[in-house]
Amino acid sequence: MRRFFRASGGKFVRIAAYNICMKKLSAKHRILLACGAVAAALAFTVGMCVYALARTASGISRMTIVIDAGHGGIDGGVVGRKTGTKESDINLSVSRLLQTEFEEAGFLVVQTRPTEAGLYGAATAGYKKRDMQRRAEIIHENAPAAVISVHQNFFPVSSRRGAQVFFRETNELSHTLACSIQTALNEMPECVERSEALKGDYYMLNCNDYPSVIVECGFLSNAADEALLVTREYQKRLAEVICRGTIAFLAAGATGD
Numbered sequence: 001m002r003r004f005f006r007a008s009g010g011k012f013v014r015i016a017a018y019n020i021c022m023k024k025l026s027a028k029h030r031i032l033l034a035c036g037a038v039a040a041a042l043a044f045t046v047g048m049c050v051y052a053l054a055r056t057a058s059g060i061s062r063m064t065i066v067i068d069a070g071h072g073g074i075d076g077g078v079v080g081r082k083t084g085t086k087e088s089d090i091n092l093s094v095s096r097l098l099q100t101e102f103e104e105a106g107f108l109v110v111q112t113r114p115t116e117a118g119l120y121g122a123a124t125a126g127y128k129k130r131d132m133q134r135r136a137e138i139i140h141e142n143a144p145a146a147v148i149s150v151h152q153n154f155f156p157v158s159s160r161r162g163a164q165v166f167f168r169e170t171n172e173l174s175h176t177l178a179c180s181i182q183t184a185l186n187e188m189p190e191c192v193e194r195s196e197a198l199k200g201d202y203y204m205l206n207c208n209d210y211p212s213v214i215v216e217c218g219f220l221s222n223a224a225d226e227a228l229l230v231t232r233e234y235q236k237r238l239a240e241v242i243c244r245g246t247i248a249f250l251a252a253g254a255t256g257d
């Protein structure tokens with residue numbers, strides 16, 4: 001953008017010079033120069049429009065989303081009853097797809113756990129606490145517009161299924177974001193069991209004051225959910241829908257709705 005301003009500054013100089021020399025020039029040259037001046041003015045106007053749009057776009061792209069793939073390393077989380085798939089692997093896969101969705105929408109994305117490894121350093125006593133504290137540090141370092149922690153659920157009663165989004169009761173923005181994502185998930189054709197956003201007393205929600213949610217994408221204790229959750233197609237659908245719900249929350253905040 002700075003380059004554009006320097007270039008348009010040059011055009012201004014040329015337009016001023018045009019006025020001074022006009023009297024000495026032939027009619028043909030006057031027409032050519034007049035056309036040039038009109039073109040320069042037009043270029044300046046179009047440039048200003050492009051600049052305004054780019055500024056709006058970059059205003060959005062400066063927003064950072066922290067995506068937190070739950071578990072990792074020696075902590076695989078829960079395990080699918082039928083396939084034995086580890087929750088940590090599904091979480092990472094959905095998180096990566098979610099990153100693509102947000103980046104394509106112009107956001108900056110930070111992953112707390114970008115690989116299969118945990119964040120605890122050596123797998124010694126207290127690893128879980130170190131892992132969680134590192135996630136909290138990453139959130140605070142990035143001052144995000146939203147934090148989305150990705151998990152998979154498990155329940156002793158295998159009929160229980162569907163996506164559930166958790167929020168921190170004392171954080172209104174966490175609640176609003178959770179409702180927005182839950183609404184988007186409930187609208188999925190694959191959603192056979194709708195849920196309300198739910199209060200949750202979890203470290204990842206309590207460790208920061210940014211709009212943070214935990215998305216439990218489905219139940220690995222339910223055969224139908226598990227069959228969906230292990231496929232890349234469904235993981236991508238989840239990523240699209242979670243991203244859409246988050247953007248709806250951010251857009252509502254931007255317009256003061």
Ligand SMILES: [Zn+2]
Nearest residue numbers: 070077151152
């Ligand atoms: Zn989990």
